Amino acid sequence: AQSVTQLDSHVSVSEGTPVLLRCNYSSSYSPSLFWYVQHPNKGLQLLLKYTSAATLVKGINGFEAEFKKSETSFHLTKPSAHMSDAAEYFCVVSVSGNTPLVFGKGTRLSVIA
Amino acid sequence: GAGVSQSPSNKVTEKGKDVELRCDPISGHTALYWYRQSLGQGLEFLIYFQGNSAPDKSGLPSDRFSAERTGGSVSTLTIQRTQQEDSAVYLCASSQTGGFEKTQYFGPGTRLLVL
Numbered sequence: 001a002q003s004v005t006q007l008d009s010h011v012s013v014s015e016g017t018p019v020l021l022r023c024n025y026s027s028s029y030s031p032s033l034f035w036y037v038q039h040p041n042k043g044l045q046l047l048l049k050y051t052s053a054a055t056l057v058k059g060i061n062g063f064e065a066e067f068k069k070s071e072t073s074f075h076l077t078k079p080s081a082h083m084s085d086a087a088e089y090f091c092v093v094s095v096s097g098n099t100p101l102v103f104g105k106g107t108r109l110s111v112i113a
Numbered sequence: 114g115a116g117v118s119q120s121p122s123n124k125v126t127e128k129g130k131d132v133e134l135r136c137d138p139i140s141g142h143t144a145l146y147w148y149r150q151s152l153g154q155g156l157e158f159l160i161y162f163q164g165n166s167a168p169d170k171s172g173l174p175s176d177r178f179s180a181e182r183t184g185g186s187v188s189t190l191t192i193q194r195t196q197q198e199d200s201a202v203y204l205c206a207s208s209q210t211g212g213f214e215k216t217q218y219f220g221p222g223t224r225l226l227v228l
Contacts, residue, residue: 032214043117043204043219051214090156097212100158100172 002027002095006104014112019063019078021107023091026072033074034092034101035065044090050074061085086111115139117220119205125226126195134190134223138207145188146208146217147180151201159203162188163211195227 007022025031032051036044048059055067065076074091091104118137126132138145147159158172162182173179177195182188192199202224206217 034216036219041221043221044206045219046216049216094214097214098169099213100161100169101213101217103156105155 002029002031002093002099002102004091004093004102004104006089006091006107008107009105010108010110012110012112013081015083016080019076019081019085019109021076021089021091021109023074023076023104024072025074025091025093027093027095029095032094033065033067034094035059035063035074035076036090036092038088038090038106040087047076047089081109081111083111083113085109117205117207117218119203119220119223121223122221123224123226125228127228128197129194131191131193132195132225134192134203134225136188136190136205136207136220138186138188138205139209139218140186142207142209142218143185144208144211144215145182146206147188147190148204148206149174149201150204150222154201156204159190161211161213192225195225197227200225200227 003026005024034049035047038044048057050057050067058064063078088106090106093102120135145162149157160180161169164185165182177193180190202222204222206219208215208217
């Protein structure tokens with residue numbers, strides 16, 4: 001069975017400093033991995049997606065994530081946080097086309113001016 | 114272009130009443146998904162449609178929950194005899210073709226409160 005663990009429920013950074021949101025997954029197969037962002041009272045928006053091509057995936061708004069099979073990790077990073085990045089971030093795994101997505105519990109990112 | 118839309122955006126109902134939640138997917142998307150987002154439970158998969166058929170209903174929590182999709186487009190999620198534990202945000206998503214590895218586009222959700 002697959003699972004996703006987001007290691008921090010809440011991360012707080014100062015504006016202009018780097019962001020690191022950690023995600024570890026468990027899967028018996030080669031997974032597809034996603035990061036979604038959810039702003040208050042809004043739906044989820046796809047930030048980026050890994051599907052066994054390049055291990056470093058670039059997404060929207062300056063975010064990127066690196067797939068590390070040896071560490072079963074897919075951490076999300078951004079070099080410089082912006083106030084508008086404050087939101088809830090979800091790491092998601094898909095084992096196959098026939099298996100429902102599994103969502104992490106989410107990490108709430110706060111950005112301090 | 115238009116994204117996934119859901120209605121109503123908010124719904125307050127009394128325990129024991131039935132509710133219907135509607136989802137309009139992105140035009141041309143053949144796959145549609147329902148999820149429930151609640152405090153303490155995170156995001157849970159409910160049901161998946163490919164066209165009008167539902168190959169995966171594994172996430173429906175009880176027989177009070179049902180969903181249908183007509184014309185390969187609009188979907189309705191119905192909760193009968195609502196309970197307080199049904200209070201949550203119900204999210205709908207669609208993808209261009211079927212398969213959970215495909216990118217899903219989410220609607221804003223329906224916030225359901227059962228009193």
